[in-house]
Amino acid sequence: MQTYWSSMAKRATPYVPGEQMNEKYVLKLNTNENPYPPSQAVIRAITEAANTDLRRYPSPDPEQLRELIGKTYDLTKDQVFIGNGSDEVLAFSFMAFFEPGETIRFPEITYSFYPVYAQLFAIPYEPIPMQADLSLDIERFFHSEGGVIFPNPNAPTSMAIRIEEIRKILEQNPTRVVIVDEAYVDFSTKSAVSLINEYSNLLIVQTTSKSRSLAGLRVGYALGNEDLIQALIQIKDSINSYTLDRLAIAGATASFFDSLTTKDNIKKIIQTRTWVSEKMKAYGFQVLPSETNFIFVTHPKVSARQLYAQLKQRQVLVRYFNQPTISQYLRITIGTDKEMEQFFKRLDQVIKSCHRLG
Template structure:
């Protein structure tokens, strides 16, 4: 602690991202990166921007990207006025906490969820209340409806780190039942097995849907996210953004993200490849005795009833395979495993048996 810090700094517990090891030749299944490269059209668009034009500021409104996102969702009545973009979905979520969730009543989110939510709550001094997941680790809408007055609701769908999906009909029931609260649905993984709530935006002015290009568009290194919601919500986000950073996306990010959104063929190919690999991975883990939660994401959440998760993770690491282990009480025996390439997933399945030879009590 320094005497020069603002008082809030010492009260913060910063978010801890997944490890980005500097060791080469690792099989990295801990941060939910897509094993397939981004669209070749996106790479070409980025390369075209690497000119002397970089001396100029980018478009502050990222208009080409907003137009592309709106065009992809035109069937749902989405226009550029319904779209907000930012430097990764984390920045979009941060602005949403600041612009839409700072009220007198506490906001609601699951007790097991994306760990950036309590970080943002503390940073922006937003009161919050966590709602326990069901015993099967699913979100129960009725628990939110019975939680009393709130200042907003936010949850990932599929949830993270569980991967469990809330059906769109249940999302709509929640949104429709909370007309006085903003409901934010964080759909970072929706493309791997769910139906997006963007389809509901034109009917519900209190709904904001957040997406990222890091997962299904394979652009984690470019840092682009967006939100879709009623124009009144978007205006609030724009006012906060323009009080913070008028140029969150650079020229290369705008060009690459726009091309990635427009390349639907590449998106579908890689998305379906990940889903196929996930199914194979779940089958293999189940044969080894793991309990695997139903996943609609590009990762699986699994535990072995006879083995300590931390010990299994450490054993895999000794083999050059990294998975994510969380220490929170309810999920301390789970591993979150990214769906990698078929070769990566098979390497994991091949390595696991030797770490499962001893039971937890031996």
């Protein structure tokens, strides 16, 4: 077996995404999707784009969308790169800015795609241990040989560091690129976008999958200095000229024209997150201070693995990570108020049965 595989294919250890059970009765709180639909304007734009023009290739450079995203963040179109989901943008960034043989750093507890890319591209990495409260140990990211990448807010811990701390990491890595993955930043107040014009080594990666309710459309983007963006274009155009299809360009453009629905949905999710966190605490859970659309929780008396399994039996999917340091935690996506009420009904049964067993 693997007779014809390249060494790259052989060393690849693919990322395993959260289970996708799409039956209507399943309460799916395991992949941090937005529980609210995108705006009607987005659906209309995609529907209108589904016409006979599909026989034609899309634009290899969606300039209007770059311009629009740039405007949203007070940047120029030359400071914006767009790709097929932020996972693709991240993969291109590893290729564009990290060097095989030079060790990069990322947090020990973080988005599990980073070690996958590092291994695929033969980039050595040093996972940086978390502090006791699972926050980032900032100083250990200083003077990295190959560069730095971390999400802010971090996943799955849900916690964010302050812009001043990001500034320190940038200043202590002046010759290396620091990638800040802001997949969840719209549920927080700590975006580092304002630092882009100050630091030429800062690349920010964002997505339309979470706050903009478009995980199914696959549009992510990077924001940074023109020279970094040019490197990403160089990589993309050496792999695939058309990473964004016509429907994705149309839908994402409509989403950035109409940010009101997005803002409304973010507000609702933050409100739900607040009461859900309080209620979890009342059940005896420790809830990390979340700045995302999910919470990361642990119970001193009930095993997380057991909770995960029992919730699944009751058709509730949450995310359990079978790995050191966080094997006692569960990551729970914030759904609508109604979904979270159903979640608590089923959690209540589970907790009662765990106490009976325990």
